[in-house]
Amino acid sequence: MTFKPFFVALALSAAAAAPISLLAATPAFAQAERDASAEGFVQTQASRALQILSSGENTAQKKADFRAFVDQVADVPRISGFVLGKYRRTITPGQYADFSDAFRGYANGVYESRLGQYRGQGLKVTGSIVRKPGDVVVSSQVTGGGKPANVQWRVVRAGSGWRVVDVNVAGVWLALTQQQDFVSTLDNNRGDIGVLIGQLRTQTPH
């Protein structure tokens, strides 16, 4: 009895919102399209990453192997430009080179720590959605460690192949989060890239 107004209000809000969400969802289905080549790339390379991280070799060798792998598979230069957001256009080439160098070391540690949690597990690509030609989000499931985890990979065409530019775990895109973090640090330091570079060089992500 007490809850009557509660349900009336809910029904009203639902009635108002439902047609809007239906309208928003309709055109989306028409654009969904898969890309087999991007899916194949992720299946091979992501499995390779988990394999490198679970190898029994000593830590220094494993680190070196993983870093070589990141250079080959991830488009770190493009990610470096992306994470700077609006500041990419305002810094000098020299500052950008310094930032790229600091970011590369930082990012390697972050990738190793993020993907390291799935070492020893299996990865299966479950589908993909073409955002636009040459820009695809590939979905995968990592199994073997309790509940299967959904991991998405954003891959872009680079030359004749594909490169990873972002990874999503638990709904969170890594590079997107880094962009928001870095841009805020720059905003709060009057755009002084030196402050950000200094912080990246002292962070120990793993």
Added chain:
Amino acid sequence: MRASILALTLAMSASALGGVAQAQAVATGAAVPGDPWEGANRAFYRFNQGLDRLVRPGVVFYHHAVPTPARNGVHNALTNLTGPIVFINDMLQLRPKRAAVTLGRFVVNSTVGVGGFGEVGEGVGLPYHGADFGQTLGRYGVGTGPYLYLPLLGPTTLRDIAGRGVDTVADPFNVVNYEGRAALGYARAIGGAVDARDRVDPILKDIDRTATDPYVTTRSLYLQNRAAFVNGDAATSDSVQALPDFGPEPAAQSPQRPVPPSSPSPQDPPAR
């Protein structure tokens, strides 16, 4: 009286929040709504950080002094207590299959699992899923509203905190009169806080290690994670189209690779 507060909260959530959030989503084009109260939010963030320095040693002690099976039992029992409100939200979201799973696991965990301390549901095909009224509102198209960082409670949004209020007053464990209601309420509040802080510890340590602005990274993680909780964590055309462009690779950085044919375009408008 309680019903009118509920109705008011709902009306506020459905109309005011929706409009504000939509305007902000259009402005930013990403999963980041505005943070109009950033100054106050950052002050509360610093307050919580200070408080956490006092609280964390106790939580670390709990983590090491209490054996894992016992900690898992506490977590299971606290999760089981959310069963009724998850069930109500599953039903409000018109998802009867999920509601049936929630009801089934609440029954087996409360009985065979001895008051929910044992997790029996997972083993018999009734896995856990969460649901709350903030999510319900989100699924009906209500936007997040401004981001909030609150003392003790941490990151949230106007929609989610309103939803949390509704969940609290609609929870049968808080509404129905029974012997020991107050005691259960206190145990749940204290146990829930310790368990939540213990479970979130690896994430907070990771933020400490990797973020250059921990406040912003916390906000980003919360908002993206909640968006996935509302819309499901599978990629959809909508979620993929709402992503920002990556732009071309800077030519000077690696001249050996040609710039891809797709030139940068202005950020796509958000899906909604």
